[in-house]
Amino acid sequence: MPRLVLIDGSSYLYRAFHALPPLTNAQGEPTGALFGVVNMLRATLKEKPDYAAFVVDAPGRTFRDDLYADYKANRPPMPDDLAAQVGPMCEIVAALGFPILREAGVEADDVIGTLAVAACRQGIEVTVSTGDKDFAQLVRPGITLVNTMTGSVLDPAGVVEKFGVAPERIVDYLALMGDSVDNVPGVEKCGPKTAAKWIDAYGSLDGVIAAAPEMKGKIGENLRAALGRLPLNRELVTIRTDVAMPLGPAELVLRGRDADTLRGLYARYGFTQALRELDGGTAADAAAEGTLRNTAAGYARSGGGQAEAADPALAAKGEYRCVTTREDLDAWTARAKAAELVAFDVETDALDALRARLVGLSLAVQPGEACYIPLAHDYPGCAPQLDFDEVLAALRPVLEDPAVAKVGQHGKYDLHVMRRHGIAVRNYSQDTMLESFVLNSTASRHDMDSLAARYLGYTTTRYEDVCGKGAKQIAFSQVELEHATGYAAEDADVTLRLHRALHPRLEAEPALLAVYRDIEVPLIEVLARIEANGVLVDAEELRRQSHDLAKRMHEAEQKAHALAGRAFSLESPKQLQAILFDELKLPALVKTPKGQPSTNEEALEAIADQHDLPRLILDYRGLAKLRGTYTDKLPASINPDTGRVHTSYHQAGAATGRLSSSDPNLQNIPIRTEDGRRIRRAFVAPEGRRIVACDYSQIELRIMAHLSEDPGLVAAFEGGMDVHRATAAEVFGAGSPEAVTGEQRRAAKAINFGLMYGMSAFGLSRQLGIARGEAQDYIAAYFARYPGVRDFMERTREQARERGYVETVFGRRLYLNDITSRNQGLRAGAERAAINAPMQGTAADIIKRAMVEVDRWLDGQGARAAMIMQVHDELVFEADEGFVPTLVAEVTTRMQAAAALRVPLVVDAGVGNNWDEAH
Template identity: 75%
Template sequence: MTRLVLIDGSSYLYRAFHALPPLTNAQGEPTGALFGVVNMLRATLNEKPDYVAFVVDAPGKTFRDDIYPEYKANRPPMPDELRAQVQPMCDIVEALGISILSESGVEADDVIGTLALAAAQDGIEVTVSTSDKDFAQLVQPRIALVNTMSGSRLDSEEAVIGKFGVRPAQIVDLLALMGDTVDNVRGVDKCGPKTAAKWLGEYESLDGVIANAGAIKGKIGDNLRTALPRLPLNRDLVTIKTDVAMARGPRQLQLRERDADTLRVLYTRYGFTQALRDLDAAAAAPPVAGEGRRIGVRGTEAGYARPAASADGTADPALAVAGEYEAILERAQLDAWIERLRDAGEFAFDTETDALDPMRANLVGMSFSVEPGRAAYLPLAHDYGGAPPQLDRDEALAALRPLFEDASKKKLGHHGKYDLHVLRRHGVDVQGYADDSMLESFVYNATASRHDMDSLALRYLGYTTIKYADVAGKGAKAIAFSQVAIDDATRYAAEDADVTLRLHRLLAPKLVAVPSLERVYREIEIPLVPVLARIEANGVRIDGDELRRQTADLSRRMLAAQQKATELAGRTFNLDSPKQLQALLFDELKLPAVLKTPKGQPSTNEEALEAIADRHELPRVILEYRALAKLRSTYTEKLADIVNPDTGRVHTSFHQAGAATGRLASSDPNLQNIPIRTEDGRRIRRAFVADPGNKIVACDYSQIELRIMAHLSQDDGLLQAFASGADIHRATAAEVFGRAMDQVTPNERRAAKAINFGLMYGMSAFGLARNLGIGRGEAQDYIALYFSRYPGVRDFMERTRQQAHDQGYVETVFGRRLYLENIAARNQGLRAGAERAAINAPMQGTAADIIKRAMIAIDAWLQTQAGAARMILQVHDELVFEARADFVDTLLAEVVPRMTGAAELRVPLVVDSGVGDDWDQAH
């Protein structure tokens, strides 16, 4: 069978650019889109087609622009980061021996359509490699569409009907009715694919729909009738031409001999080391899956992509082997695997459950891996009809418990805190949790990629994992994991453990090669995992009656704000509607539109309203309403709903791999965002209460980031102020304004405080002026005075900026790195933002490291206190405990020294503490 592959180059370049993280090579050149396209090309060539072409758009206008000047008029220009990858892409395509085709006056789609039809008529089997839905109109015998990035395939009329609800011959009419916002082809307003398919099912064609437009009722019918004049033009615009005059036909597109020397240079420059190894070794096509219960890596025809080159070019060939996975259905198999795990120096594990909330999830199965490519899945609760018999869950866990509770046996996972929770709920207290591939990636380079397994497998292993939706579906058709067939579950779950181990084997040496990062990982992040798991499991008691009282009060005040806003506007309007607010504020009241949305409309966000709040009272009332509404919807109404029915407490989730600086984040509920500068925000804390007989104890680092700035800058004035124990903002005001400490006015202290904190976040004179309500010139004078009194701070900031430019990263006191991908950006705004982050990150990151170190030390002590106290929350620079009333003094005597001793700085660390029946009282 003779085969032709036509590659839609433009489609894949854009798709890869938006789908993959912003990767760069060692020189800082963007490589993300290039990486995606190269992987696709290598996968295509491994299929050994007889003919192949890479088709791109030619520069200049096309016939569509002539018949419709607004065609694609709303497309933004190509991003600079993408444009920089176009020529390298073409160079690699040429070096691979693939013909690059383009024709002036038409689009790449038309070239592909012409060649596909000609080839099919010549008896050649055609594969169009694209992610563009428009090509579905070409599907017919001998013409198939394959999306190499997702693995989807359309190769028959039935497949097209299954995806779009219409036959290939009706696709053009479907697109004409729907329109295409990307190409600026306006269809029938509010007509989506289902409506268009329904009409074509009833009336067969676009002409039939037009002829029967009068019979279609409702608003959508009105929209159709309004659109009738433009529909014939739409059809012309979305129809792929198949009669383009071509210099070469399908049989002139043979694959040329590749230019290995050029490829070697290009792969080396862009960091595609695995591609280099394949080039040098002339590797054969990737292996296909095994049979039966031995599950291997499946090819793209099954929807699962093959291994490819790693993005950073450091993948070990031993880590790219095909997987052999088995389902454990017999006790003898389980016993054999337990022995295998016990004998291994380390092993990866993962759990499969029936819920995302680890505090409520039930165990469905477990997977294990001891070497790359070797893994097993232990199904325990698959309950679909016809499911094979499985081992009893309690019996299997009893067999596994001694191994998992043996601290001498090293276990590793990916985001393993979730799995620790699940196993704890099922009676297994995991000990010896030694490594976590998510945290290895996060510490190695927090900004290089997302840190989920799918993203890391693609970046570091060049491997596309099976997605949860591949085995369980998504949306309304999704099924519980317990309903997934065991063969499919084995492929998915065992791969998780396998890939976790592979990632660990690749990332661990990278950390070892940078001792400071290895210390951050070993001494801070890994020991923190079980600490956070215990805090989450402890949870906090919520006073539902207090929340109901607050909800009622907020509702009353929201109503009052609505009434006030109506009075100011002179009419009723919806305070929650940005469109109505735009019309009222900017069209009727003629207030200045200080900020615009990405689409060029006047913005009504918080910053925009703050900017005009001094021009009219209404924006201030709207801001008040929004603040009250947010507190009600986010906290007073929601907190009671997320109380765990088994524990009667709220269990937040802490995220270590969130903020690049290392600060912990939390969700469900997000406790980091409770506003504390307003009375209403602080009042939320009254609902966080102690059990009867207990007290809430709060311990908070005082001005920790300013103290870290003093340490890092070594400025004599700041060091002396902190060493003396003076009010740092008053001391700063005294220095800046040339006064004695007792002569500083409240406004001068407020200005000094704004400068102290503002400089840490890169605040400009404009920002300081707006913050203090003064002129920009006066704010600039304040900053100049500050730097004249504290020259060490200015030198530190300049030194840090230069380090960021020279190294591409900055470090915390403990050696954590923050890489700054935009530090050398041509765009001044991006570059300035990276410089601001460079100044703030060492302080914020060091503060995060310090409180994590304190948490580890305190938790170790708490484990010896027989439950007299427990750590229940961490919020920014604060730790919150619940303790027996008679144990509070002991707790404070032990906790405060551990917090102040978590780092040795040039200035003392100070901790403020408080005790109360609720969190607010403890302040």
């Protein structure tokens, strides 16, 4: 059947503009939206449709403006950077051979609707390429919607699943909800769920209107108030299918592309991959050299701006085999043994890697060539599978062979599972999640599905596709082998393809390659060992603390009731609003997005000096958080097999490179309060062992001294001074550090750390409880004494604006897409990140390097000591009591040698029977 693709050009231009960073070419011309549209068009051409058209809105009024004077009245004018890309877009579209359609008096939607319905009647299969939900009303047998940006496809069943109504009722659905973008007011408070519910109950918009008199409650009142405008709404949201068109569907034939025009346009706008494709990957390379310069110079080269496969073969469907015979198993293990690189992936019965059991394992040796080896599928009628132990025995020589390189996607999980099944995987040398993360930590999510879509143009089979979701989800062991093979083998295959697409980009950036190769990859196995070691937790101590917290929460609640003069729920924002602002008449200094008085932490802190109740509520919340997050939950996290708590560390969590942890999160246990420190007392050493904590002292301030090269700051650290006291002596003119008061030191500490995090005079004034003018004087005095810090900040902001990213000492990058934003708030946030990220990221790099070196040394020490936690700038160990002095000496030496800065790194070490004592 012939196929027609109708492209909603206006929709894609706007969506690409807002989805991509502010790319520019070498001449500074904006190219971001253009880049997204061109990639979409090239993907469409690869599908070889019989007919196609690129449809855009014509200038001027349409019939909808005549129907409703305020139609689209609140829509802002097209941004200048976007308007500048419309002309080039049309030039490229025409040169690619697409007919461009625009009809006066109607919208692009109506042109598409008319052609789609006409083509469908003529037996032509229609695909509407759009991201606009309004087009769902056109869907029927023969007409589908495709969102090229997300890869999603909507047929009639898909429309029902997504919107809750059939395509023929989408107009009614839209009329009820209205459209804020087009300034079409719907029924107040009627969202998607209510609109779908009404249509399901009453059959149509007319049925809803007829039932309006009997509708109960506020929503019924809102419906009755909107009855007069609903018929007009229906007319406004209905896509016309009867526009008089100069061309019929069968006349929308693609013309031959104008290669010379395209070559010039691609070179001008820096579309390197498109140039390679146009010229067969040869002549274009030289022409494109140096033409691509976005605001993140090199953003596209590093993977930030590309949303396409470097090699079209990487986007093709693969061929997968289910291994159920010994002959097949031997053949695949032989292929894996001989392969340059093997991708592997495990399927299990649980998400907890330290408790999960293997269900199957997949291997890939070439892009498009992968297998799945089922081990524990147990649904009725399942075909015989190979013996579990026999398969592991056959795979062990390959997986444990250091000569066979392995690649995975977030492979730490797989390493845990294989270790628990008796296989210590060796030479795990590549990880696609980390390749993506190091290339650009903010460009994309780093899960396999997102990376495949972004870098391969490939839509993966998702877990829900084979297992279902919600209450009906089945275990993977219940999935039929055919479907399990397609899903699991694809995982290994796509992982190998992603490595082929991502690693050359890293190799093109030597500093990023070094971060990946020397820091992130070696850390995978280090973190796996820390997680497997776990930490011993005293559950009884936590239960005692939980009981005490509950008692104190009750006491705080009783005091709050007494202060308010009546009982109320401390958990209810609405009741708190009534007590604080209506009854006690406290000022509402912080508002919610909807303009209501806020009762969040910031709001309560702002009025805590005006009445005792806000502070009491804050104290209550602090106790409740400790109890709910730690003292109640940590005992439930104890692994029954090991008797220990095993957290999970995330390398690709924080954009700056900082590690985070979850299940449970051990990074955020508070240490500034006695209650927070009590929780650390429950982290204990077993009999005959001690807890050792080694913590970098003021590492980010030391990095600031290194980066700024400020003589005063460098001298303070080189002299081993208390830098906060030294800063106070300088800023407050105390004469000498010894003459500094405690209050002055506290203020200097706030300034030192606040400036690193972009704190303003307003923020400093609130933190110190002083006037804003006084805070500004402190900051001015600080910069007068440390001019190198001010120069560093100004220099860093300027470099961030020029490059679009900042770097750590070791070359890790943080891209800042908002650094040139017209939105002052977004731009200011990016500038704060530009100052902080080099310090926080360098600190992360340093402790990661230290962990790798310490782990190498520990490997030769047997069971005498183990690394059990990493928390911010601190490493925590468990060691035999007699081995502690050696451990402290060796670990502090390696931590201090993890970076060569202009000022010395200092590590403080503590020892105790529990984590709190070790501080």
